[in-house]
Amino acid sequence: GAGVSQTPSNKVTEKGKYVELRCDPISGHTALYWYRQSLGQGPEFLIYFQGTGAADDSGLPNDRFFAVRPEGSVSTLKIQRTERGDSAVYLCASSQNKADTQYFGPGTRLTVL
Amino acid sequence: QKEVEQNSGPLSVPEGAIASLNCTYSDRGSQSFFWYRQYSGKSPELIMFIYSNGDKEDGRFTAQLNKASQYVSLLIRDSQPSDSATYLCAVNPSGNTGKLIFGQGTTLQVKP
Numbered sequence: 001g002a003g004v005s006q007t008p009s010n011k012v013t014e015k016g017k018y019v020e021l022r023c024d025p026i027s028g029h030t031a032l033y034w035y036r037q038s039l040g041q042g043p044e045f046l047i048y049f050q051g052t053g054a055a056d057d058s059g060l061p062n063d064r065f066f067a068v069r070p071e072g073s074v075s076t077l078k079i080q081r082t083e084r085g086d087s088a089v090y091l092c093a094s095s096q097n098k099a100d101t102q103y104f105g106p107g108t109r110l111t112v113l
Numbered sequence: 114q115k116e117v118e119q120n121s122g123p124l125s126v127p128e129g130a131i132a133s134l135n136c137t138y139s140d141r142g143s144q145s146f147f148w149y150r151q152y153s154g155k156s157p158e159l160i161m162f163i164y165s166n167g168d169k170e171d172g173r174f175t176a177q178l179n180k181a182s183q184y185v186s187l188l189i190r191d192s193q194p195s196d197s198a199t200y201l202c203a204v205n206p207s208g209n210t211g212k213l214i215f216g217q218g219t220t221l222q223v224k225p
Contacts, residue, residue, distance in 0.1 A: 031211050033211065033212065033213075035213075035215075040121075040217070041217050041218075042117075042119075042201050042203075042215030042216050042217050042218050043157065043201070043213075043215045044215070045212040045213065045214065048210065048211050048212050050211070055210070055211070056210050056211070056212055058212075059212070091156055091157075095211065098210075098211035099144070099145060099205050099211050101147070101159055101162060102147075102159075102211075102213060103159070104149075104156040104157050104158070105156060106155070106156050107156050
């Protein structure tokens with residue numbers, strides 16, 4: 001079946017702009033995760049949804065970052081007033097239930113100029 | 114101390130040899146452990162998971178877990194050039210959360 005999809009694959013924006021990154025999980029997966037990966041590092045946890053609710057948002061770096069999953073399927077990660085330090089690959093993953101194997105999407109490469 | 118530690122490498126082995134990748138973690142209550150492979154420019158893909166102490170084998174791959182030592186490893190037998198990638202160790206920490214804590218990854222180079 002279809003895997004996790006993410007759009008756009010690449011996003012270039014200017015400092016101070018607002019961006020939205022979309023994730024479409026594997027059908028039927030109730031858990032959805034956002035991670036951020038910088039060059040040479042492992043993925044860093046941002047937020048985890050169980051259904052429509054954010055069960056753990058402890059990884060969001062500050063209040064410029066926000067994510068939603070209004071219908072328990074597609075999720076959008078929103079970044080306000082982007083900074084150059086936000087440049088990274090943003091990975092989305094989904095799993096059937098919490099703590100089950102997580103399957104990753106191809107990522108969105110965000111570049112803030 | 115980082116929560117999950119891996120030697121960044123690169124680890125270089127000849128084709129056909131056994132590659133041994135190691136990972137330590139700090140949260141003693143961690144319950145599940147994962148190895149992901151990541152090719153350059155691609156997203157992580159699951160190789161193996163392990164929950165219980167001991168060894169778990171899947172084809173050329175063996176995961177080993179020692180909770181007392183807070184240590185998990187991945188052995189790759191008969192290494193192939195196509196195994197050249199970064200291997201990420203990930204831990205599901207205690208606290209009833211689904212998140213994974215990743216190490217920085219070990220780069221493996223298999224030379225023909």
